[in-house]
Amino acid sequence: xxxxxxxxxxxxxxxxxxxxxELDYRPEGILNIGWHCSDRICxxxxxxxLALLWENVCGHEKRYTFNELRLASNTxxxxxxxxxxxxxxxxxxxxxxxxxxxxxxxxxxxxxxVAQPLFSAFGDESLFVRLDNAGxxxxxxxxxxxxxxxxxxxxxxxLEHIIIVDHDGKKALEDRESVFNLAEAETVDAFDIFPTxxxxxxxxxxxxxxxxxxxxxxxxxxxxxxxxxxxxxVLDLQENDIYWCTADPGWVxxxxxxxxxxxxxxxxxxxLDAGFSAEAWYRFIDxxxxxxxxxxxxxxxSLMKAGEEVxxxxxxxxxxxxxxxxEPLNAEAVIWSERVLGKxxxxxxxxxxxxxxxxxxxxxxxxxxxxxxxxxxxxQGAVLNAKTFEPITEPGIVGLIGFRPGWxxxxxxxxxxxxxxxxxxxxxxxxxGDRAKLDAEGYFWFVGxxxxxxxTGGHLISPFEVESALLEYEAVAESxxxxxxxxxxxxxxxxxxxxxxxxxxxxxxxLEIMNFIxxxxxxxxxxxxxxxxxxxxxxxxxKIMRRILHAREWGEEIGDTSTLEDDE
Amino acid sequence: MEDLKTTILNYVVDEYLDDPxxxxxxDSPLISAGIVDSxxxxxxKRFLExxxxxxxxxxxxxxxxxxxxxxxxxxxxxxMNK
Numbered sequence: 001x002x003x004x005x006x007x008x009x010x011x012x013x014x015x016x017x018x019x020x021x022e023l024d025y026r027p028e029g030i031l032n033i034g035w036h037c038s039d040r041i042c043x044x045x046x047x048x049x050l051a052l053l054w055e056n057v058c059g060h061e062k063r064y065t066f067n068e069l070r071l072a073s074n075t076x077x078x079x080x081x082x083x084x085x086x087x088x089x090x091x092x093x094x095x096x097x098x099x100x101x102x103x104x105x106x107x108x109x110x111x112x113x114v115a116q117p118l119f120s121a122f123g124d125e126s127l128f129v130r131l132d133n134a135g136x137x138x139x140x141x142x143x144x145x146x147x148x149x150x151x152x153x154x155x156x157x158x159l160e161h162i163i164i165v166d167h168d169g170k171k172a173l174e175d176r177e178s179v180f181n182l183a184e185a186e187t188v189d190a191f192d193i194f195p196t197x198x199x200x201x202x203x204x205x206x207x208x209x210x211x212x213x214x215x216x217x218x219x220x221x222x223x224x225x226x227x228x229x230x231x232x233x234v235l236d237l238q239e240n241d242i243y244w245c246t247a248d249p250g251w252v253x254x255x256x257x258x259x260x261x262x263x264x265x266x267x268x269x270x271x272l273d274a275g276f277s278a279e280a281w282y283r284f285i286d287x288x289x290x291x292x293x294x295x296x297x298x299x300x301x302s303l304m305k306a307g308e309e310v311x312x313x314x315x316x317x318x319x320x321x322x323x324x325x326x327e328p329l330n331a332e333a334v335i336w337s338e339r340v341l342g343k344x345x346x347x348x349x350x351x352x353x354x355x356x357x358x359x360x361x362x363x364x365x366x367x368x369x370x371x372x373x374x375x376x377x378x379x380q381g382a383v384l385n386a387k388t389f390e391p392i393t394e395p396g397i398v399g400l401i402g403f404r405p406g407w408x409x410x411x412x413x414x415x416x417x418x419x420x421x422x423x424x425x426x427x428x429x430x431x432x433g434d435r436a437k438l439d440a441e442g443y444f445w446f447v448g449x450x451x452x453x454x455x456t457g458g459h460l461i462s463p464f465e466v467e468s469a470l471l472e473y474e475a476v477a478e479s480x481x482x483x484x485x486x487x488x489x490x491x492x493x494x495x496x497x498x499x500x501x502x503x504x505x506x507x508x509x510x511l512e513i514m515n516f517i518x519x520x521x522x523x524x525x526x527x528x529x530x531x532x533x534x535x536x537x538x539x540x541x542x543k544i545m546r547r548i549l550h551a552r553e554w555g556e557e558i559g560d561t562s563t564l565e566d567d568e
Numbered sequence: 569m570e571d572l573k574t575t576i577l578n579y580v581v582d583e584y585l586d587d588p589x590x591x592x593x594x595d596s597p598l599i600s601a602g603i604v605d606s607x608x609x610x611x612x613k614r615f616l617e618x619x620x621x622x623x624x625x626x627x628x629x630x631x632x633x634x635x636x637x638x639x640x641x642x643x644x645x646x647x648m649n650k
Contacts, residue, residue: 057601096602121605144587170589275602276631302606302631457607488606507618514611515583523607 002363004233007377014377016408019225023264031221032196034077034109037263038070039193050268053242053288054099057274062099066266069103072182074191076100076107076140079180083161085138087112087194088201092131092139093249094118094149097273100165100182101249104140105259109202109221112194116204116216119250120145125469125520128152129213130206131159134415140180142166150174198222204415205252207352208462210451216415217352223256223409224264226356230376231261234348236321236363237292243269244285245294251459252352253325256409257294278306282314289318296326298457300333300345301488311340321363323348326458327490328446331370347372349444351432352460353424355409358432359401359444372436372444380404382429383438386450389427395440398447402429452546454483456491459524463546466493466517466525473516475503480536482550484529495527496549498536505532572620573641579615580637584608594638599631609634616640622647 004010017027024040025031041047047067054062064072085091091108093115095101101117108115116134118127120142127148131139138161141149149162153175160176167179196202202221206214231237235257243262247253262269270288274280276299285293322337322345329347338344346361349372359381361373375381382391383399392399410430414421424431435447454461463481470479477500484494497513499505510530518526537548551558573594581592584604598604604612613629616622624647633643 057597144590147586147588273602275597275600275605277597277600277635279632280600305630306632492607507614511611511614511618514614518608518611523605526607526611528607528610 002236004362007362007365010377016225016378019229023228030195031198032193033202033221033224033260034073034106035193036224037106038066038073041066041266042070046266051263052102053270055272071187071189072103073106073110074188075185076104077110078188078191081111085113089113090116090134090136090204092116092118092136094120094139094141094145096120097248097271102259110193112196114201114204117249117255119248122522123520124148124151126522128155131156134204134216138163140165196221203255205352208453208460208465210453211464215417215420217411218413218415219355220412223355225408227256227260227409228264230357231257231265234357234360234362235292235294235323237262237265237267241267241291242289243267243292244290246299256356276302278303278310282311285316286314291318291320293319294323296458297324297329297333298489300324304336308340316341319343327455334369353411358403368443372446374442379407383436384429389429395438398435398437400450401432401434401436405430454491454493456493456524457489461493461525469517469520470495473513475499475509478536480544480546480549482546482553484553492528493525494529496531496533496536498533573637576640577637595636597635599635616644620644620648
């Protein structure tokens with residue numbers, strides 16, 4: 001029996017406040033995600049239950065019960081407090097998927113500070129932009145990543161503390177650096193958790209848009225309400241489940257459903273701190289008897305490519321329920337998983353700004369492979385006319401996805417960017433920037449982005465950010481960055497580059513540019529292909545027309561070119 | 569073969585290794601350890617193609633085939649001899 005029971009019944013009686021009692025929350029009272037994910041579970045008598053089973057690429061394991069999670073997060077929180085970190089200060093987590101990342105997240109929230117997780121593969125410039133914008137006071141990191149911080153430290157006067165969690169003493173510490181070793185720190189049992197309220201800031205995730213620098217998406221502790229309920233009903237986590245979310249907490253899935261969701265329900269979760277390998281992933285499921293698996297279309301398509309022989313080498317009979325997030329899950333992947341893994345991956349749709357699942361396939365609901373599903377109970381969503389922003393009631397007509405604001409996990413703003421935040425709303429609807437259509441039975445079907453943002457493997461990349469970085473490479477005169485179709489990642493970054501006079505357009509230059517962007521921004525932002533051109537299509541006012549290049553990549557009609565500067 | 573492996577290993581260390589203290593061998597896992605991710609694999613493939621004047625088809629340049637320097641060297645050698 002699934003947690004949600006009958007979808008129609010839930011739709012008819014959906015009320016977020018019904019969750020308050022389950023979470024021991026009284027309106028206007030204290031609400032702290034850090035406490036709810038550890039101390040509260042211990043109070044329920046589950047202190048000895050396994051909370052985190054961590055494994056690295058060598059098979060080395062670490063295990064933490066909920067009581068150990070409580071103590072360790074207290075200990076990290078106390079250390080930060082001792083350094084002078086206070087409520088609402090931003091504290092960055094810049095680490096691989098090691099236990100300190102997950103535990104540190106709770107510790108930061110327990111002192112009322114704001115957790116700012118960043119993907120550890122970010123290059124120094126990506127890191128700088130986000131730390132500078134957030135005015136981050138402290139960063140928790142590993143010695144392998146501290147070099148990136150050192151490179152940008154001179155430009156970050158507000159960053160007071162660089163806390164290295166795995167310092168081995170072999171190299172000297174530098175300016176503003178200190179060491180915190182969780183295993184050696186004195187455990188803090190009694191701890192005054194900061195009395196955050198529903199609207200107290202909690203998490204600051206960064207996301208990319210078409211123009212401008214990445215935006216800090218502000219979430220509050222009240223997000224717990226919908227993260228808890230969606231985890232319970234969509235991911236269907238039940239008391240004895242062993243859960244695995246493959247997302248990195250540098251991205252929102254890794255915090256909403258890789259930390260908050262499962263632990264607020266008192267569920268055991270596994271973490272594999274390793275790169276992708278089909279064999280290793282199946283072995284991980286087999287070894288730990290994982291029953292609920294939340295992954296991403298890119299990973300699922302990579303598993304499909306790896307073939308079915310490797311599946312047979314593992315016992316996957318423990319799998320009870322599968323779900324996917326990141327970019328649209330194609331019908332073939334749903335059908336494949338049902339045939340090969342015995343269960344279909346259920347697609348879920350949401351984004352950094354929504355904080356929790358919005359449109360979804362649910363347990364017990366008839367699955368239409370390739371569809372996004374229906375609105376989660378309590379979410380009012382529609383497909384809107386792109387000009388009037390009124391709901392389209394006719395099936396099959398493409399429009400903009402829109403949601404009525406008011407669900408608990410909705411962002412409360414973009415950090416220091418009220419103007420862009422307000423631009424996300426039209427006619428009383430929040431617009432996530434995606435296009436879709438509805439069918440006659442009310443299922444949503446994804447069509448594409450409504451802007452130039454590139455969704456590669458479920459991560460949004462700003463063409464503006466890549467173009468800006470390209471211009472910093474000495475040989476590049478102009479560039480235009482667009483999405484290119486990709487079988488595994490849905491889209492990848494492609495750059496059209498016009499070189500300065502005197503530079504050669506050859507394979508070595510292409511590789512140098514690729515590596516330059518990979519190190520400066522991230523591997524995700526690295527152009528997977530660079531095409532050297534003699535000119536770029538521009539309007540008469542000189543603006544590069546990305547849509548022409550995009551249409552070329554996707555084999556689409558180019559459309560109106562009347563404003564084009566000159567035809568190539 | 570040893571020269572080829574050393575060249576690849578040095579390139580991986582210089583380009584992809586975050587931790588300068590980490591020691592890699594010809595058998596160290598690269599992709600499955602997360603040292604080279606699937607996106608960065610494209611630049612490693614491009615390096616090999618440029619360096620050894622070969623073309624590696626996508627269906628052979630898989631995460632498994634790129635997981636250690638030894639495996640990469642075997643793949644490169646196969647295509648150099650074609």
